[in-house]
Amino acid sequence: MSIDKHIVEYVAHLSRIDLTTEELEKISIQLGSILDFIDKLKEADINNVNPTSHILPLNNVLRQDIRGESLSAQKALENSPEIKGNFFKVPKVIE
Amino acid sequence: MELYNLTAHELNQKIKSGEITSDEVIDSLDKRIKSVEPKVNAYVRISEAKISALNSASKGTLEGIPVSIKDNICTQGTNTECCSKILEGFKPPYDATVISKLKKAGAVILNTKTNMDEFAFGSSTENSCYGPTHNPWNLECVPGGSSGGSAACVSSDEAIMALGSDTGGSIRQPAAFCGVVGLKPTYGRVSRFGLIAFASSLDQIGPLTKDVRDSALLLRAISGYDPKDSTSVDLEVPDYESYLSGDVKGLKIGIPQEYFIEGMDQEVRDIVEEAINKLNSLGTISGKVSLPNTKYAVPVYYIIATAEASSNLGRFDGDQYGFRARPKEKIKGSLIDMYEHTRGQGFGQEAKRRILLGTFSLSHGYYDAYYLRALKVRTLIKQDFDRVFGEYDCIVTPTSPSPAFKIGEKSQDPLSMYLSDIYTISVNLAGIPAISIPCGFTKKGLPVGLQILAKPFNESMLFKVAYAYEQATKWYAQKPKL
Numbered sequence: 114m115s116i117d118k119h120i121v122e123y124v125a126h127l128s129r130i131d132l133t134t135e136e137l138e139k140i141s142i143q144l145g146s147i148l149d150f151i152d153k154l155k156e157a158d159i160n161n162v163n164p165t166s167h168i169l170p171l172n173n174v175l176r177q178d179i180r181g182e183s184l185s186a187q188k189a190l191e192n193s194p195e196i197k198g199n200f201f202k203v204p205k206v207i208e
Numbered sequence: 209m210e211l212y213n214l215t216a217h218e219l220n221q222k223i224k225s226g227e228i229t230s231d232e233v234i235d236s237l238d239k240r241i242k243s244v245e246p247k248v249n250a251y252v253r254i255s256e257a258k259i260s261a262l263n264s265a266s267k268g269t270l271e272g273i274p275v276s277i278k279d280n281i282c283t284q285g286t287n288t289e290c291c292s293k294i295l296e297g298f299k300p301p302y303d304a305t306v307i308s309k310l311k312k313a314g315a316v317i318l319n320t321k322t323n324m325d326e327f328a329f330g331s332s333t334e335n336s337c338y339g340p341t342h343n344p345w346n347l348e349c350v351p352g353g354s355s356g357g358s359a360a361c362v363s364s365d366e367a368i369m370a371l372g373s374d375t376g377g378s379i380r381q382p383a384a385f386c387g388v389v390g391l392k393p394t395y396g397r398v399s400r401f402g403l404i405a406f407a408s409s410l411d412q413i414g415p416l417t418k419d420v421r422d423s424a425l426l427l428r429a430i431s432g433y434d435p436k437d438s439t440s441v442d443l444e445v446p447d448y449e450s451y452l453s454g455d456v457k458g459l460k461i462g463i464p465q466e467y468f469i470e471g472m473d474q475e476v477r478d479i480v481e482e483a484i485n486k487l488n489s490l491g492t493i494s495g496k497v498s499l500p501n502t503k504y505a506v507p508v509y510y511i512i513a514t515a516e517a518s519s520n521l522g523r524f525d526g527d528q529y530g531f532r533a534r535p536k537e538k539i540k541g542s543l544i545d546m547y548e549h550t551r552g553q554g555f556g557q558e559a560k561r562r563i564l565l566g567t568f569s570l571s572h573g574y575y576d577a578y579y580l581r582a583l584k585v586r587t588l589i590k591q592d593f594d595r596v597f598g599e600y601d602c603i604v605t606p607t608s609p610s611p612a613f614k615i616g617e618k619s620q621d622p623l624s625m626y627l628s629d630i631y632t633i634s635v636n637l638a639g640i641p642a643i644s645i646p647c648g649f650t651k652k653g654l655p656v657g658l659q660i661l662a663k664p665f666n667e668s669m670l671f672k673v674a675y676a677y678e679q680a681t682k683w684y685a686q687k688p689k690l
Contacts, residue, residue: 120568121564124564124567124568124571125564126548127567127571128518128551128563128564128567129525129544129547129548129551130548130551130552130555130560130563130564131548131549131551131552131553132552132560133552136557136560140560140561140564143561143622144561144564144565144568146623147510147561147565147622147623147626150506150507150623151507151510151511151578152507153503153504153507154504154507154508154511154578154581154582154585155581157501157504157581157584157585157588159581159584159585159588162584162585162587162588163584163587164580164583164584164586164587165583165584165586165587165590166409166583167409167439168395168396168409168590168638168639168664169395169396169439169441169639171438171439174438174439176435184301184302188301189301191299191301192297192298192299192301192528192529192530193527193528193529194526194529194530194531194532195532201527201528203527203543203546204541204542204543204545204546205541205542205543206542206543
């Protein structure tokens with residue numbers, strides 16, 4: 114079953130992905146059949162079951178507050194599509 | 209016999225004794241790559257010039273041994289692109305911890321990376337912006353994925369050993385399809401610092417090698433606590449080689465009935481059952497066990513992995529590195545427009561599907577029904593394993609329900625592709641270690657993999673059982689004809 118194209122459009126916007134009309138059509142159908150398959154999980158009895166988000170019993174791993182090595186600004190900017198001075202340059206945020 | 213045919217432990221002995229040099233090994237590999245790479249396409253961005261090393265060898269357990277690296281593991285100054293257009297031209301300013309560790313162990317890092325499904329999204333290495341890798345055993349077939357390049361280059365002798373990453377089977381399934389040894393370590397065993405993240409509660413880096421001894425050598429070199437990865441665990445790393453005794457007498461092996469199901473390939477079933485008989489003839493005691501929540505593993509995985517991926521891949525937006533869509537008439541010029549076009553043009557189809565699915569299951573109104581439910585069923589899957597490991601030393605299963613499939617066969621049907629990981633996914637959800645080793649060939653000459661699973665941080669058990677089986681059968685002696 115296909116899912117509503119408006120939902121896919123909305124999720125694509127949340128994901129910041131520009132889809133072509135063709136992609137929107139195709140992905141709506143594919144996500145529909147994947148979600149149908151995932152619905153199998155409704156059969157599972159999850160009463161009184163705690164969620165597992167992480168397999169290790171780790172919480173709040175902290176380190177000493179000591180300055181370590183870090184990248185120089187120049188090195189951190191090396192891969193940028195566009196820079197200005199010591200900054201990443203992007204299109205206008207506020208019109 | 210050429211140098212490229214040898215294993216790391218064989219070469220290491222010759223290098224240490226002064227019989228050969230590391231440069232001779234690299235020359236030999238270069239010759240092999242030049243001759244078979246046009247058929248296999250295991251590497252990406254390979255240049256006409258001789259392959260070269262990023263560092264010169266130092267002394268250590270892997271002295272002088274070249275290691276091939278998957279395209280999602282950062283190598284300082286050498287392109288690391290996850291085989292995605294969105295990371296085109298990206299040269300990491302630092303090495304992943306596994307790379308620093310390999311260099312310390314004396315290994316030589318090759319300057320060309322191995323092919324993969326874009327961002328490790330796939331089971332066939334067809335979703336790469338550099339085109340598909342071909343299975344060395346049958347060039348019309350896929351090598352599996354997502355670490356298909358790493359598995360294929362080891363199988364075709366274009367590499368001595370390789371690193372891959374495994375989120376739902378991405379090391380083990382290609383290892384099975386290509387007839388090599390692939391290991392997914394326990395979650396927390398190997399640092400992921402410098403591994404470009406896919407699903408952070410599942411990802412692990414691991415070795416793809418020609419035999420079990422090399423797997424033990426390579427795993428030891430990359431394992432251990434790393435303050436730069438808060439999920440790496442501060443536990444001593446055993447000398448895995450000391451477990452390669454061949455003695456498996458009295459070990460209890462669980463055979464989960466849910467892994468021998470209707471619809472699996474009959475030949476694979478027969479070959480795996482024969483392998484279990486072989487293990488029993490070496491002294492193991494096998495018994496039927498049940499992992500009743502196995503049927504939920506694939507749906508749970510595709511909720512959790514895509515949710516985590518949609519968050520992890522948020523960083524690829526054209527801001528700081530990689531591809532940025534250039535302003536066209538269509539782009540009005542605002543920041544959001546730039547993001548949407550960069551991501552629309554930069555990601556491939558499977559990446560878009562997974563980001564959208566993940567964003568959907570985390571979005572308001574769907575979170576409880578999908579994401580939270582999946583986390584709870586994940587608990588049930590983990591409890592299945594805890595129960596069986598209370599009684600058994602390890603679990604043995606097929607690695608994949610079928611041998612390598614044809615290129616193009618499943619690429620239009622995402623769901624049938626997802627189902628090819630049905631036997632490997634539970635292992636990542638439960639965080640336990642598992643290894644795939646060759647256990648025979650189909651009548652058409654395609655390799656079949658045997659998967660061994662053990663308790664958390666008990667990789668030693670995997671090596672023990674895998675080595676005994678390998679030495680009794682010697683499937684690794686068979687090589688593809690290229």
